[in-house]
Amino acid sequence: PIGGLEELQAIEVTEPIGVVMRVSLLSGFAIALPYIVLELWLFAAPGLKRSARIRGLIAIPVATFLFIGGMAFAYFVMMPVALPFLLNFMGINTAVRPASYVQFVTGLLFWIGLTFEFPLI
Template sequence: MSENRPMTVLGHLVELRGRLIKAILALIITTLVSLLFTPRFLKLLTAPMGDNLPQAIGPTETIVIYFKVALIGGLVLAMPVIVYQLISFLVPGLYPQERRYLYVIVPAASFLFALGVAFAHYVMLPAAIPFLLGFMGDIIRQQWTIEKYMSLVTGLLFWVGVIFETPLVIAFLAYLGVVSPGMLWKNFRYAIVGIAVIAAVATPTPDPINMALLMLPLVLLYLLSILLALFVYRRRETVTGTASDE
């Protein structure tokens, strides 16, 4: 893309098409690779169930779940490419000296997403699944289907991974001048309330323990967001001031 001349609408559409094609090709390749490891992924995802293995009640249910897990694995593996293509398209107005930050943002976004997925799997699920299995266990015998279980697990892993991207989102908003570090710190109490609401919605159980398990890292991520916003905000003012002087 030209750094000096603005692109036409057609030029933007052509670039968008090219970046979508690259993202889709990356997803196809990583999904094919993920197919080789899907049995291991399934064992890992069903591990929190212990001996209470979920059931398949339809003739094609296991096949559908198999390819669904492969696609999700491919999406996770392709995330760095997808994030890079998205950022490269949405932020064409970066100054040349700032473009190097793309090489930091892409691995950072991938790391935070993977960290969120790992947190959901290794911390939240081991606490949530036994609670759900034992809830009213003396009255109701629970027999979960693999489809319902995988929908619960994959949904939780995905959305917690997305939530862990919060620092980068806030840093981007700080770069645009939408928020400032002072604003974020001043509204810290309101942020805690918002985090509590997000934790209550994202947590699959109604107990306060699982809610607190998610709230703690979200509060830490918000504090990290303030630090990143402070860094980006100062860099933005420095770069803008330098560009104005030139």
């Protein structure tokens, strides 16, 4: 875990395996996404005009770079600052569950990555 978090506490019996399954599912989707986008592009490209194809070939790598940049920013800049702040807010001792930790981290990475896509609009 990142951000000064030493240990996670599972409350439910199936929580550790559920977290592994969630991370595996999200990782598999992230790994398969470039191939899915390629297949969609190969399907749609013949029906597009030449100028639209060129814009698409430029926009896809730029969007990928911006999304990965947003995820890196969230992980390396925001998380080390946000987690200690949120865990120690108002001096309350917080015991974090693995499921809530993974949900928070993946949600933050996704939404910040998506936010970095705004320059394309």
